[in-house]
Amino acid sequence: MPPISRTVRIGSAHGLHARPAKLFAQAAKDAGIPITIAKDAGSPVNAASILGVIALGIEQGDYVTLTADGDGAESTLDTLAELLTTDHDAEA
Template identity: 90%
Template structure:
């Protein structure tokens, strides 16, 4: 199985603060396959770790790279990329 990656631009006006980070980390955890998240050229972290996600200090407009390996990796990354590119602060 190939490792799948996606580069996504962050849509939330206030970046990945607590609420969108929690939504994202929970979705990554629920995916059932390992997913990592990296900001710029930084080291990838476990995308299911809310503390890890918040610690990256991701702001609106930043680009991040998602990586997944396993069954359904394509659709998992589609879902997660959609979460990241949506402005959850506009609701």
């Protein structure tokens, strides 16, 4: 089965900074399958790496492409896409 990709728009008011990046990277790590995230047409990074995710400098409204490969890739991308489109800064 080929890898599955999905493009989503970032919902957090302050982008993917420390707290949302940590939530996202932890969820990607917990999935147990290879997942990458790329901003616009940039190079993909390991989605489970919080430093890699923060280094992308993702802001609210940016589009990112998630790619997952392995069992449960579709449901994993559903979960991660929901994390990215939610405004985690509104909950504080």
